[in-house]
Amino acid sequence: MLSNRYEWLIGLRYLRAKRTQHFISVITFLSMGGIALGVAALIVVLAVMTGFRETLQQQILGVTSHITIRSYAGEVKYYPTILDIVSKTPGVAGSAPFISGQAMIQSRGRALGISLRGIDHQREKEVSDLEKNMTRGKLEQLPGFGIILGKNLATNLGVALGDPVTVMVATANVTAMGTMPRMKRFTVVGMFHSGMYDYDTSLAYIHLQDAQSLLRMNETVTGIEIKTPDPDSALSMHKILEQRLAHLENAASGFWIQNWMEMNHNFFRALKLEKATMFVILFLVVVVAAFNIVSSLIMSVMEKSQEIAILKTMGATARGVMTIFVINGGIVGVIGTFAGLLLGLSLAFNLEPALQFIEHLFAIQILSGDVYYIDHLPAKVVVSDVVWITSVSLAITLLATLYPAWRAARVDPIEALRYE
Secondary structure (H helix, E strand, C coil): CCCCHHHHHHHHHCCCCCHHHHHHHHHHHHHHHHHHHHHHHHHHHHHHHHHHHHHHHHHHHHHCCCEEEEECCCCECCHHHHHHHHHCCCCCCEEEEEEEEEEEEEECCEEEEEEEEEECCCCHHHCCCHHHHEEEECHHHCCCCEEEEEHHHHHHHCCCCCCEEEEEEEEEEEECCEEEEEEEEEEEEEEECCCCHHHHHHEEEEEHHHHHHHHCCCCCECEEEEECCCHHHHHHCHHHHHHHHCCCHHHHCCEEEEEHHHHCHHHHHHHHHHHHHHHHHHHHHHHHHHHHHHHHHHHHHHHCHHHHHHHHHCCCCHHHHHHHHHHHHHHHHHHHHHHHHHHHHHHHHCHHHHHHHHHHHHCCCCCCHHHHCCCCCCCCCCHHHHHHHHHHHHHHHHHHCHHHHHHHHCCCHHHHHCCC
16 A cells, blocks of 8 residues: 555655656746735735725824714804713713814915814814924914914915915905905914825814804804724714714704714725725736646646556555645645745835835836825735735635646546557
């Protein structure tokens, strides 16, 4: 009875091609390379998509809050009472009122449309990273008709700290000359850089009381911003806040409560769909390489039919012959998968320096902030993604060996050796 060890010895030996089998050997190495490239590409792309999503999430939540409370009536009344209720709610780390609207800002003959945001400079620290994102000036200088501009917005206007700007809103003033938009002069007291091109180009902050005066909102605000200990906990706060605010006088009109995921639902859904699409597309690379394994093994079976017949006459079972070719093709898949794993992890962990080197070498900018929201390429390797990719690749390559191995097991020794 032949030992099972012979299956491994012959399976490994068949990896080394004879002089007449160089073509089969080339296909085998191409299959191995295809699997390695497919696995590496999957790891790198999924790491980039994950890093891209998390970076955008951090930058978005650095400017906006985790939860926003608005009123269907348009303005939130009695906001100090709401702030008191919200701040005492378990799971709330901070809260602050805000006013938002559209405006036009003018300076030195230049005029740009902006998103104007009125904030309480003391409470804003609890709900956003505005103070951390400031590159010049201080948040405490905001009261008294000061304004904080995004870095790109200040550049486009050509203004610096201490320069005056004029803010014009649609709220009308009735004068002897007719109805005129309200205008107010502000002084630039700070600049911020969030890393998000849209925010840095179009967002400006003024003090809450200055916004109320400019927009004639009296003692009302647009809404309440809320921050939770972590972004995920904000997803389950909706019903809790609704129950706590249900007894207020203006609750008849209803409060509109949104978490950060709902406010950016389409954006994050598009990222998720893109990640799934890229996985499917690159997964096909591994499938194509697996077909190459099938082709090389079938040709190997045809070439070695006489050797298979001799093995069977010496006592090898059909299962043993099948195991030989499963081992032969499986080793190709395993080597290709783990080579791709090492290559993919190496690229993923060093992707940004490599990208910077290419940009410096060719004097080009691969990622532009106004197109891709961010101007760098983040990558985060998730262990579950790596395990999933490795497992799927190994499963596909092992499945690809079954049909050729089955064909080898069915070789008839009499037919194979008839003319020898």
